[in-house]
Amino acid sequence: MNVKINVMNIESTKLELMHLLLQTQKESLLAKLKKVFEEEQTDWWYDLSEQEQKDIEIGLSQADNKDYIDDHEAMKRFKKWN
Incomplete structure (x- = not known):
């Protein structure tokens, strides 16, 4: 059950972030987010x-x-x- 709750939290967070991402017009914020994703890729x-x-x-x-x-x-x- 704990795993299911964790997966639900992850999915909920992803949806929230997608919503925020789609709403922003700040290029500097988008550049920072892109950099975070690039740095996380191994x-x-x-x-x-x-x-x-x-x-x-x-x-x-x-x-x-x-x-x-x-x-x-x-x-x-x-x-x-x-």
Whole structure:
């Protein structure tokens, strides 16, 4: 029940903010709000662990060096295991 109330509060707040946003003509306020949203956006890369980042970098390096098998070959190998 607590989660439901919290979701309702969030939705209510969003509706209230949308109403205020639609009513304002202040460019400075709109610019500040836009900046807040931009600052709150985070790149998913930084949510990854160091090991996950390393693994991705290794995979990208392998792909750049054409050190991979295509998906058709991978599926053939997978089917052999079943």
